[in-house]
Amino acid sequence: MIVNAYLLPETYNKKPVVKKSNSVKRVVFGVETDLTGNTLINPSLYNEYAQVIDFVAVRGSQMATFVNATTVKLTNVKKPILPSELFGVFDIVNWFRVYINGDFISPSLYTYSYNGYTNEITFTFTGLTFPLDAQDEIAITGKFEEL
Amino acid sequence: MNIRQLKNIMKEINEPNEFELYLYADTNPNYWTYKVENVRVKTLFSKLENLRKPSARFDVFINGLFISENDYIFEQKENDFYIRFKKSNFPAYDRFGNEYGWK
Numbered sequence: 001m002i003v004n005a006y007l008l009p010e011t012y013n014k015k016p017v018v019k020k021s022n023s024v025k026r027v028v029f030g031v032e033t034d035l036t037g038n039t040l041i042n043p044s045l046y047n048e049y050a051q052v053i054d055f056v057a058v059r060g061s062q063m064a065t066f067v068n069a070t071t072v073k074l075t076n077v078k079k080p081i082l083p084s085e086l087f088g089v090f091d092i093v094n095w096f097r098v099y100i101n102g103d104f105i106s107p108s109l110y111t112y113s114y115n116g117y118t119n120e121i122t123f124t125f126t127g128l129t130f131p132l133d134a135q136d137e138i139a140i141t142g143k144f145e146e147l
Numbered sequence: 148m149n150i151r152q153l154k155n156i157m158k159e160i161n162e163p164n165e166f167e168l169y170l171y172a173d174t175n176p177n178y179w180t181y182k183v184e185n186v187r188v189k190t191l192f193s194k195l196e197n198l199r200k201p202s203a204r205f206d207v208f209i210n211g212l213f214i215s216e217n218d219y220i221f222e223q224k225e226n227d228f229y230i231r232f233k234k235s236n237f238p239a240y241d242r243f244g245n246e247y248g249w250k
Contacts, residue, residue, distance in 0.1 A: 045153045046194065053153075057160040057195040061203035063215060102212030139215050146200050 051083045055090075060144040064123065069131035072138050074121040078145040079114040096142035098123065100132070119147060156192045160199070168230060178220075178231035186228040 008017045046053060058080050064072035082090055096112065098105040109127040114120075121144060125132065132138070171182035188204055207214040207230060218236040222229040240246055 045149065046156070049153070053156060054195070054198060057198045059199045059203045061216060063217065099213035102214065104213070137215050139213055141203065141206060145198055
């Protein structure tokens, strides 16, 4: 291959030959952190924000199991931890949506507890005007992962 | 992955919308079929698929009542979305003793 070229001085007639200017393109910085704890081979924005994205993505929908007249439970589920970045932003009052025979039940009418060992979330109803029975269809949706 | 892809993920998982289906066919002995055109269930970023099972991708309501996932099956045909309600899971007669007629 033959290359022909001119050798230019830095200045010619007291004027610089190379004129530098700022590019009109934006300067985009890449990923700087990875919070997954994995080896940093293919850094991605998903890995940087995985905790928040995963939390937002989690959604479960399951028919609850009847326990007694005031209690039902979800089995084989995992309740995710609210990432600190979403404190004060995520509506924790409506963490779940509970429907009894199709009717929406206000969160003020029940409490819930999560057992991470048995992977169960137990709902205890305190203000219902009727007792639950095994024939009732209790559907629960919300922030829980179906395992 | 860039910011645009990150935005796409958020659109997939955090952009709820709502559609009204219309009765498509009720002659099948087992199902009432409802349909909405030009609707497709969003694809999910592969790493998130386990966090949101197919049954949790959408909720179904009839006249405001939540319908259990046990009471219907859903189907995607090209760009049309179908829900087939299982006739056997709904009462044959209403509270006045009349046969249910779906609209």
